[in-house]
Amino acid sequence: MQSISELGDLRGKRVLVRSDLNVPLDGSTITDDGRIRASAPTIKALSEAGARVIVCAHLGRPKGTPEDRYSLAPVAARLGEVLGSDVTFATDTVGESARAAVDSARDGDVVLLENLRFNAGETAKTDEERAEFAGQLAGLADVFVSDGFGVVHRKQASVYDVARLLPSAVGGLVETEVGVLKRLTEDPERPYAVVLGGAKVSDKLGVIDNLLQTADRLLIGGGMVFTFFAAQGYEVGKSLLEADQVDKVKGYLDQAKERGVEIVLPVDIVAATEFSADAEHDVVPAGAIPADRMGLDIGPESGVLFAEKLADCRTVFWNGPMGAFEMEPYAAGTAAVAKALVEVTAKGALTVVGGGDSAAAVRQLGFEDDQFGHISTGGGASLEYLEGKELPGLTVLDETGGATGGSDSTEDHA
Ligand code: ADP
Ligand code: MG
Numbered sequence: 512m513q514s515i516s517e518l519g520d521l522r523g524k525r526v527l528v529r530s531d532l533n534v535p536l537d538g539s540t541i542t543d544d545g546r547i548r549a550s551a552p553t554i555k556a557l558s559e560a561g562a563r564v565i566v567c568a569h570l571g572r573p574k575g576t577p578e579d580r581y582s583l584a585p586v587a588a589r590l591g592e593v594l595g596s597d598v599t600f601a602t603d604t605v606g607e608s609a610r611a612a613v614d615s616a617r618d619g620d621v622v623l624l625e626n627l628r629f630n631a632g633e634t635a636k637t638d639e640e641r642a643e644f645a646g647q648l649a650g651l652a653d654v655f656v657s658d659g660f661g662v663v664h665r666k667q668a669s670v671y672d673v674a675r676l677l678p679s680a681v682g683g684l685v686e687t688e689v690g691v692l693k694r695l696t697e698d699p700e701r702p703y704a705v706v707l708g709g710a711k712v713s714d715k716l717g718v719i720d721n722l723l724q725t726a727d728r729l730l731i732g733g734g735m736v737f738t739f740f741a742a743q744g745y746e747v748g749k750s751l752l753e754a755d756q757v758d759k760v761k762g763y764l765d766q767a768k769e770r771g772v773e774i775v776l777p778v779d780i781v782a783a784t785e786f787s788a789d790a791e792h793d794v795v796p797a798g799a800i801p802a803d804r805m806g807l808d809i810g811p812e813s814g815v816l817f818a819e820k821l822a823d824c825r826t827v828f829w830n831g832p833m834g835a836f837e838m839e840p841y842a843a844g845t846a847a848v849a850k851a852l853v854e855v856t857a858k859g860a861l862t863v864v865g866g867g868d869s870a871a872a873v874r875q876l877g878f879e880d881d882q883f884g885h886i887s888t889g890g891g892a893s894l895e896y897l898e899g900k901e902l903p904g905l906t907v908l909d910e911t912g913g914a915t916g917g918s919d920s921t922e923d924h925a
Contacts, residue, residue: 512908515556515680518654522561523618527652528554528682529669531661531888532568532586532623535871539585543871544593545880546661547586549888551593553658553682554621558596563616565652566590567604567624567669568659575631577603587623598623604630605647613651624651633668645672658682660689661867661889663904664896670904674911681908684888689905691863691885692896700825700861701727706817706848708733709831709868712753714891719763721898723772728824730775730817732809732833732844739764739776745798748782749805775820779810781834781841788838807841808834814847821851828897830865830890836872849873853882866890 515521530550535542550566557564571581587600599622601609612622627633632644645668649655655677657663662670663685673679695703705726707715712735722729731739734751741747742760767774776797782804783792794810795801809817814833821827829852833844849872856862864870865887873883880886887893895902 512905513680514686515553515656515682518678518680521557521654524562524654525565525613525616525652526557526562526654526656527565527567527648527673527677528557528656529659529662529673530554530566530568531659532566532583532590533570533661533867534586535867536570536585541585541589543874544589545870545874545886546867546888547589547593549684550658551590553656553684554590555594556683557656558594558619558621561618563613563618564621565613565616565624566598566621567627567648569628569633569662569669570626571628573626573628575628575634577625577629581626581628583623583626590621590623594621596621601625605644605651609651627669634665635668638672641666641668641672644668645676648673649676652677655679656682657904657908658684659904660685660887660892662892663889663902664892664900666903671907674904674907679908679911681905685905687885688887688889688893689896691887692893694861695826695828695863696725696897696899699725702824703826704728704730704821704824704828706730706732706821706827706829707735707831708833708845709866709890710734710751711831711891712738712751713756715831715894716753716756716759718894718898723763723766723770725897726772728773728775728820729767730820730848732777732813732817732848733831735831736777736780736809737806739774740797740800746800746802747806748800748802750800751805773820775817777809777813777844778816779812780806781808781810781844783807783841786835788840792840807838808836809844811843811847814844817844817848818851818854821848821855824855825860827852827855827860827862828865828893829863830869830894832868832872836875842872842876845872846876849876849878853878856883860884863887863893865893
């Protein structure tokens with residue numbers, strides 16, 4: 512895998528950068544610009560090196576055709592503000608507007624292409640469909656820089672296939688992210704705790720297998736907690752539950768015991784009548800969630816317990832909010848964990864917060880990025896890295912790394 516500096520003189524070169532600009536939006540208002548700020552340094556460095564920078568990214572989950580609400584237009588505006596320079600926005604991804612924007616770009620200019628996922632080829636399952644779209648993307652550029660850490664675990668056209676068509680390098684953000692995660696997988700300082708929460712329950716349950724071999728403590732909150740409760744025979748009411756995963760979780764609990772890994776579960780839960788900020792809600796013991804209620808946050812005693820279990824840690828990885836933090840009545844558990852991480856960071860521990868919603872949560876709750884060791888832009892990607900899985904967007908850079916000297920495809924466009 513080669514770095515941007517190994518790409519040689521970039522002056523006049525058209526550089527396609529895959530960034531992760533998938534920010535949360537409220538209408539067309541960006542509610543957390545963390546991923547834009549995290550992506551800016553690579554884009555700026557390329558622009559300052561004289562490249563014609565063509566940024567591509569996705570937003571949300573459109574189904575392969577344009578949808579106004581998933582337009583990257585608001586992101587282009589914010590990116591321009593963060594960079595302190597104009598960003599030309601192409602209203603399509605590989606069509607007329609994109610080609611015109613790229614053709615008229617001068618050295619140092621930045622172009623943002625419209626949402627990659629407005630094109631079915633981006634996420635297509637067949638290699639042929641993806642390769643065709645990747646070919647169109649590659650046709651816009653001379654070299655490729657992979658800097659969207661949040662998507663490196665996806666075998667998608669702009670992440671994987673395009674890297675096989677152009678001389679490619681890894682961007683600074685991905686390098687930083689991988690560097691931090693390496694420290695978690697290679698001999699982490701102990702005690703090492705992992706806090707898991709959020710809503711993508713079945714995705715995240717898979718990680719536990721691997722974590723049981725590396726972590727000393729596993730703290731479980733958020734939506735996945737109810738599958739653990741069910742495994743212990745508790746009633747979980749209307750809470751999020753993956754009934755078909757209960758046996759797997761029972762297995763994890765047994766394995767944890769054997770390996771001496773401490774699994775910490777909430778002792779109380781904020782239980783609401785419905786998924787709404789105005790719903791009637793009370794704190795109940797973990798084992799006594801009423802049948803007509805859903806658990807939307809860990810309770811205050813659990814917040815104290817989790818903070819205690821984090822206080823002496825030297826390494827902490829956290830993915831997934833402890834509750835439905837977007838609604839004020841269910842944000843306290845997430846705030847308690849965030850505060851515990853901040854305190855243990857101040858004591859010198861390495862703390863990593865991963866996941867789009869987790870990162871948004873800590874900022875929304877008023878914490879600053881520099882109060883944590885590292886805020887990762889990738890949730891799924893960081894989890895898969897910790898699991899030891901191969902990340903297609905990284906492996907492809909290793910495979911193609913040696914073949915990038917090919918100057919044939921990098922004729923000068925100055
Ligand atoms: P991340 O993006 O950090 O990886 P996820 O996407 O897995 O995290 O989950 C984030 C979402 O989980 C938040 O929108 C939050 O509202 C939701 N959530 C957390 N706890 C619960 C719960 N108990 N019930 C329902 N949703 C929950
Ligand atoms: Mg999420």
